Amino acid sequence: MPDSYAPVLSVDLGAMLANYNLLCRRALPAICGAVVKADAYGLGAAMIAPHLKRAGCAHFFVATVDEGLALRRVLLPGVKIYLLDGLPPGAENDIAAAELIPILNTLAEIERWRSFQRGPGAKAAALRQAGLHFDTGLNRLGLDRRATLDLIGDPHLLDGCNIGLVMSHLACADDPEHPMNRTQLQAFREIAANLRLPPRLDGGGRPLLSLAASSGIFLPSDYHFDLARPGVALYGVSPVLGAENPLAPVLRLQAKILQLRDVDLDMTVGYGASHQVRGPTCLATIGVGYADGIFRSLGNRGAVFVAGQRAPIVGRISMDLMTIDVGHMPRQAVQPGTLVDLIGPAAPRGQSIDDLATASGTIGYEILTNLGPRFQRRYSGG
């Protein structure tokens, strides 16, 4: 290992599986799939997904065709891989060859999929599933009100499609009191009650209904339907705003001290000279920066932990470096090569991903998905 100064991202696969099992129990009698888009939120879908599969997960969700193709190379047929972002023109053959399931978001996508189902290779069409995404208020992806009414009015629009999943997505599920939740639940129920689908080509029964993602699993059970789609909760990010987090931490994020430096009153620290030293103290320069996904907004805010003690961030975050104040710590605890904690362990000796996100002015999701390629990724407990 030439570069012993590379920052470290440790993923506890055992904790991740414990979270999956907790989510499965919470969602019962619904089953739980898993959302592993954006390379499993930056943690490595090729490592995460096989462990979930062994734990019984049979429904995987990704955003794009590229992600689906990559995941299929890791997960042999037998598990379902759904494409949340729909059906890009020209991708039909690749999707079918890899047995991916496009979630159709528009009438145009439905029509394109129907044409494909009728085209060359139509004999295989019975094997191919598709999903339907109805927008119920997020106004982002999925069939809009008018398209939904069209589809309910004319079920033949789906002739030849083999619909295995009917889904929608909540806008405010992390806030259980938000009235939007009930509105979307009611809209989804009405769609499920009124939608008439053609008989399944593969002889399957009614499609799975799915509304809840991570946060939705912590809403009442009428939000759970047949299939829940946890994503960020698998990785220990808090699913409910302001509530205690029932999930186990999965990540530990560490970087090494490169250098120590005594500073005094006449000095400033970092770009823009934004931190004025307020008395004789010692700074440590850490080998991690915003190119690694440690947000620049953390400059002069927040902290890291060294040997279980809080060390405030001083000065701006640089591209590859950041500086912390360690003047209050015994010198033997802070040496070049000492690992400091940016995420984990548990408070009071460390901070959660949500703590770091709050200090950064964002949410755990964005922290996760921006952790950069220079982190050494280490997996344990699988």
Next chain:
Amino acid sequence: MPDSYAPVLSVDLGAMLANYNLLCRRALPAICGAVVKADAYGLGAAMIAPHLKRAGCAHFFVATVDEGLALRRVLLPGVKIYLLDGLPPGAENDIAAAELIPILNTLAEIERWRSFQRGPGAKAAALRQAGLHFDTGLNRLGLDRRATLDLIGDPHLLDGCNIGLVMSHLACADDPEHPMNRTQLQAFREIAANLRLPPRLDGGGRPLLSLAASSGIFLPSDYHFDLARPGVALYGVSPVLGAENPLAPVLRLQAKILQLRDVDLDMTVGYGASHQVRGPTCLATIGVGYADGIFRSLGNRGAVFVAGQRAPIVGRISMDLMTIDVGHMPRQAVQPGTLVDLIGPAAPRGQSIDDLATASGTIGYEILTNLGPRFQRRYSGG
């Protein structure tokens, strides 16, 4: 190309080389190296560096040993590759084998490098260069005041080292009026005047002096010394706060419309229902989100450009998706599959990376280095 919806990052290598040449002229009689750390600020060092080498660049700077080893596999010996983050313990052999040049930041690193120079393989020692980094006020990396005085007081501390570069780094170079610039310049001059180095093992002359990075090149010529180290300016990011940017844009960042949606007064958009629709309009959902490095802080702020027209971002940025208001545009200009511009072309038909950074609450550097792996990277003009 299965995933025709993947977002696109286009890099104009011709513009990058034009910027390099402009920076070279501006720095004359100093020469210009290039900083290609963080994978050439996210643009791909393996593509960028060989073009710079062909343009005459012979001094490349990276942050870490891993980056240096990767770059050496691309650039054959003959160009110099410097490691800004110093000498990690145990990395000496790898560094020597790849002919990388560690920039020594502490007396402990100097002592470790001296030991290595005297150890097995010492016959090759004359071939190995090292650099010295003196901190002159950034208080981040480099020899501090006390270590600097020690080194000036006892030149034998460097016996056996073959110092080819003496550098420092400015804290406030993007603000030409900042008094810190003169303070650091004066400190660096004093170091250069007082430092006595042992004779070069390789028979080389005095080491190159280097103080200016991208912004420093736009300070007066007394900041330029022998070697300038432009980084972000190569890629068109503005080097001077509030001044006209003399550099050519290098990037174009585009993503595709996945879906269009008519919305009306009773609707909200996105997570948290944070955008209330103010009248009948049309939204487009774009296949790019914060997992791609489009900052979540852009939600309900800023804009993208569609066919040269500004389209405001509405609602929160999602992980893989964002929504824009296109109600004011002719329908034929906005169709599923239409590419919209997040960065480029030039105003008024597009926005610069600095514009996007400002709307995101950060700087161009952080935008660049966070562009994610899902972008199709396309290079032209090399």
